[in-house]
Amino acid sequence: MAQDPVVTDGNQYKVILENDQVRVLEHQDQPGDSTQQHHHPAFVLYAVSPFKRSITLPDGKVIQREFKAGDVIYSPAQTHIGKNVGDTPTHVIMVELKAPAKP
Structure with a gap:
């Protein structure tokens, strides 16, 4: 199984809150940057700024x-490599x- 993004790409992912129910990550990168293959459990993503990604x-x-x-999406668990393909x-x-x- 792919690793935790904080381990594989600690220069791009930062844990900003964690408890027994959720882990909140901040992710930042620059145009042309890629990640290593990593895994996310089901998540909600909030776009702080506009971007394009493969x-x-x-x-x-x-x-x-x-x-x-301001875009917000829900995604089921996913393993992937991400690349910033925008400007x-x-x-x-x-x-x-x-x-x-x-309960």
Whole structure:
């Protein structure tokens, strides 16, 4: 299984909050930057700034994504390599879900 992005790309990912329910990451990079292959559990992503990104999945499939500032998406668990293919830095906040909420 792919590793934690904070381990593989600690220069781009920073943990800003963690508890037994969620882990909140800040991710920043520059045009042309790529990550190592890594894994995220299900997550919510908030785009702080606009950016374009290619996501390469383990099977080789490439997905092109473009975000505007303020865009929010949900994604199921995913292993990928990310590359900033635009002209602007990437800046996102990701909330990784850990476990179902306790009653």
